[in-house]
Amino acid sequence: MTDTLSELDEIKDRLRSSMRPKKPKMLVVDDEPDNLDLLYRTFRREFRVYKAESGIQALDILEKEGEVAVIVSDQRMPEMKGTEFLSKTVSQFPNTVRIILTGFTDIEDLVEAINSGQVYKYITKPWDPNELRGVVKRAADTYELLKQKTEELEWSHAQMSVLATLMEVAQTSSDLATSLEPIAKAIGENFSVDACVLQAIEDDRLSDTKADYGGASAMDLQNDPLVKQAVETCKIQGSVNVSADAGLADLEHYKAAGIQAHLVLPVVFRDRLQAIASLQWKTPNSVQENQVDWIHRCTQQIALVLTCANRR
Numbered sequence: 001m002t003d004t005l006s007e008l009d010e011i012k013d014r015l016r017s018s019m020r021p022k023k024p025k026m027l028v029v030d031d032e033p034d035n036l037d038l039l040y041r042t043f044r045r046e047f048r049v050y051k052a053e054s055g056i057q058a059l060d061i062l063e064k065e066g067e068v069a070v071i072v073s074d075q076r077m078p079e080m081k082g083t084e085f086l087s088k089t090v091s092q093f094p095n096t097v098r099i100i101l102t103g104f105t106d107i108e109d110l111v112e113a114i115n116s117g118q119v120y121k122y123i124t125k126p127w128d129p130n131e132l133r134g135v136v137k138r139a140a141d142t143y144e145l146l147k148q149k150t151e152e153l154e155w156s157h158a159q160m161s162v163l164a165t166l167m168e169v170a171q172t173s174s175d176l177a178t179s180l181e182p183i184a185k186a187i188g189e190n191f192s193v194d195a196c197v198l199q200a201i202e203d204d205r206l207s208d209t210k211a212d213y214g215g216a217s218a219m220d221l222q223n224d225p226l227v228k229q230a231v232e233t234c235k236i237q238g239s240v241n242v243s244a245d246a247g248l249a250d251l252e253h254y255k256a257a258g259i260q261a262h263l264v265l266p267v268v269f270r271d272r273l274q275a276i277a278s279l280q281w282k283t284p285n286s287v288q289e290n291q292v293d294w295i296h297r298c299t300q301q302i303a304l305v306l307t308c309a310n311r312r
Helices: 002-018 033-043 055-065 082-087 107-115 129-172 176-190 225-233 252-257 289-310
Strands: 025-029 048-052 070-074 097-102 121-124 195-202 205-213 237-239 261-269 272-281
Touching (some): 025 033, 025 055, 033 129, 048 055, 070 082, 070 129, 082 097, 097 129, 121 129, 129 289, 176 195, 176 205, 205 225, 225 272, 272 289
Parallel strands (some): 025 048, 097 121
Antiparallel strands (some): 195 272
C-alpha cells in the first residue's frame, strides 16, 4: 500500500507542477471603439481579454472561445441592448458573471436583468477605473467560487453514477467479458475521458478480453510502456503531458490516437492483478489532482466486481 500511495503522490506532484496558473478570460462589449480600447487596456494584465463591438459579435466570440469568467457590456448598443445580449448567455454559461455599463437611466431593463440573475452589477458611465477594477475583481472571485461548486457537484454525481453501475454489474453480470463493457462505459462517460480501455489480465499478460469506450479513438495497450510497467509492478502509472514526456512523445500509437494524457491503473484484488484500466485524454493535464485518489479507489471496487464475475 505504501508503494501505491507513493505512486499516487508522484502523479499528483506532476499534475501540480504542470498546471500553471492561467489568466481568467474576460469579454468586453461596447460599440464605441475608444471605450472598448480603454476597457482592454484596463484589464489586459490580469485577464485574457476578448473585445466585441456588438452583442452579435460577442455571441460569436463566446461560441468560438467558450465560457469566460466575466462579461462587461455596454447597455446602449445598436441592434441589441446589453441586457438582451447578456440574457442570451445565461443558459449556456450560467457561472459567468455579467456587468452592465450604462450612461442612461434604463431602470426597468436593469432591474429586470438584475432580478432575473442576468446581471451581477451595473456601473454608470463615465466609470471610475478603480471602482470598475474592484467590481471586476470581485466578479472574477465569484466566478471561481461558482465554478468550483459546480465542478464539485458534477464530480459527486459522476462518482455516484459509477458506483451505481458497479453495483448493478456485480448483481447481474454473468461472466468477466460482459462485466467489462458497462464498467468501461461508466468510467468513460463520468470521468470525461476521450477513451477508456478496460482489459483483463491472464498469466500476467494482457488478454483478448477487453472493452473499449471511445471506439476508434481508444489507443491500443499492447505495446504501451506505461501499461507494461503497471502490469509488472501493479502500481499506478501515468503521464499528464505526453508531448513533454521523453519516453512517450515519439511513440507512434500515441501520435496516431492523439493521446496527450494517460492514466493506467492496475485492478488488483488480494495481490492478484485482474485487469488494467486505461484512461486516455486528447488534451494535456485533463485529470484533476483531487480526482486521482477517487479514480484509484474506484479501481479497487472494480476489482471486487470482477472477482465476483470470475466466480460465476
